[in-house]
Amino acid sequence: MNGTSGTARVIVVGSGPTGLLLAGDLADAGIPVTVLEKRPHGISNLSRAFVLHARALEQLDARPSPTTTLDGRAARAPVSRSVADELEAVGRPITRLDLFDGLTLDLGTLPSRFDHVLVLPQYEVEKVLERRAVAAGVDFRHESEVTGLTQDADGVTVRIEGAGSLRAAYVVGADGMRSAVREAVGMPFPGRSAIRSVVLADVLLAEQPETVLTAGAVGDAFAFLAPFGDGYHRVICWHRGRDVPDHEPVGLDEIKEITRLALGRDYGMHDPRWMSRFHSDERQVPHYRVGRVFLAGDAAHVHTPAGGQGMNTGLQDAANLSWKLAAVLHGHAAPALLDTYQSERHPVGRTVLRSSGAIVRLAMAKGWQLQVRAALATALSHLAPARRRAIGQVTGIGYRYPAPRGAHPLTGVRVPDLALAGGGRLYEALRGGRFVLVTPGPYDVDPARADRLAAAHWRSGRRTTLLVRPDGYAAWAAENAGPADLEKALAAHVG
The missing domain is CATH 3.50.50.60 (FAD/NAD(P)-binding domain)
Structure with missing residues (x-):
């Protein structure tokens, strides 16, 4: 070259x-x-x-x-x-996220x-x-x-x-x-460094954790365990009082001690194949x-x-x-x-x-901050809208993109995996990398657009016409759309 x-x-x-x-x-x-x-x-x-x-x-x-x-x-x-x-x-799928103060996010919903x-x-x-x-x-x-x-x-x-x-x-x-x-x-x-001297290691465990993901924080210590699937577990741990440079050597005894403080035991960690130290930044x-x-x-x-x-x-x-x-x-x-x-x-x-930073700060709360954390956990446990918003942010399904003034309410929204006529699903239709036009009834795509537009129609009797972008967000929508409206939308978005 x-x-x-x-x-x-x-x-x-x-x-x-x-x-x-x-x-x-x-x-x-x-x-x-x-x-x-x-x-x-x-x-x-x-x-x-x-x-x-x-x-x-x-x-x-x-x-x-x-x-x-x-x-x-x-x-x-x-x-x-x-x-x-x-x-x-x-x-390995898990259907709930256990956070702090008894707060659990049920992903099954x-x-x-x-x-x-x-x-x-x-x-x-x-x-x-x-x-x-x-x-x-x-x-x-x-x-x-x-x-x-x-x-x-x-x-x-x-x-x-x-x-x-x-x-x-x-x-x-x-x-x-x-x-x-x-x-x-x-x-x-x-931005800035949010957490310094985070310790990583891949270890074997003599005792298997009760859950797939294991996390906990007590006092100044935090630890997290996740399986590789080959017998090894990744350990991520941190102690507020140990702020040393990234190049400082890491020993298994340090990892075990922090894990015991945070989780109550070290699960018999042994035979590390890799250990390191890093700092976590917040930057954009x-x-x-x-x-x-x-x-x-x-x-x-x-x-x-x-x-x-x-x-x-x-x-x-x-x-x-x-x-x-x-x-x-x-x-x-x-x-x-x-x-x-x-x-x-x-x-x-x-x-x-902001949300990832808030989670780690709440997990490591101390003093009066513990009362704030407990109040937040109670609110999320009892207020369904707040809980749905938190789940939407963490899982990514709650985000929507800006829409032009006066646009249909669905414009910019993440479109779920709609059931389509004929037994198919929207995300199967998106596998061609094209826009997908979902209409109340059958629609014949202009051959000049066939390389970038696919068509399907609702399994149910809905009257909404929905143009879904290749990334699964709604580019345009209308109720009872006429041919002229539809052609205008296709020309603007599909070309």
Whole structure:
């Protein structure tokens, strides 16, 4: 790769879950994609994410699963099986979240096919998303470190350590908290360290916890346990009084002591295969877009691990941006559509930052703060609207995007998995990466739009016409829509 190449239409920097989903979406849409990753090829077990929430699972349900042929190559699986189906087969679902002061969030009431949290390590998500991206034809270039970039009116040139440069129409930085792309465009990352000297370890346990996810806080100590599925458990623990640099060595005795303080016992931890120390920041860039460069996932926002929302928020960033890039590059939408990535996703990132921070501060409350926490727990336990809002934020299903003044109330709303005539489901219909028009009766799609629009109709006798975006949000809706209204909406949103 010497000199400058113009073959890549989109360059995605970073091959974590956010970058993999985005790259796979674009390649599925027929957009040439190159993924640049500074690490050697391989799936790491050092990731911190351990749960998929309902909204992320819904997004993954809208994407067909890859499979593997006998010769080891990736191929497309039947459209009846999704990425979410693949992950559900290896993860462990839990239907309730136990927080503090007896507060329990019952996920069994979620208006979603995925009425649970799916517990599985991040690397399992990466395995499936990488196979999907390979099957779609994504060009992976590992050990390719980005050292800078320049952009002009026609595209972006990315410089790569020891390998010249690569040219693309757009670049997406999904390269984590220490994003080289963010640094290259000069975007600040304001915020602060929320928790210092958090300790991580992968250990075997002599005694198995009673629950899949185990968490507790007593006094100045907090600990969390989650299974890998291979016999090892990830331990995340923290002690308020031990504030040391990240490079300070970690010993098993320290981890066991903090866990005993927080959970009452250490479950007979032994044989650690990995231990480390880190600090948790709360930061968000002011702008997710700088010209032809976008930031997504941890490159755009980082927060405490409380609530398990980090990987989930990044996946939803990718789902929001990918179809918009594809629409613009195929000439079906004006470049101004890309500005909505900022207006839709930045407020969500800000809310996640605040809610995850509130959870960890409440978990570690002391003194008079304990009374506030107890009062909040009581309110959430007895006030259904407040409880639904809390569940909606944590699981992601409660977010909606801005809608134009005077728009139908459903515009911008996350659309649930509707039952369609003929026995199908909405998220099965979304697996083609197209808009889905849901109408009161049969509708024939104009062949000129068939590559970006599918049609279905309600199983029930509803009179609402609903245009669902590829990411599962309502682009437009109307009651008793006439042909002229429908054509106007399709021209505006589908092209």
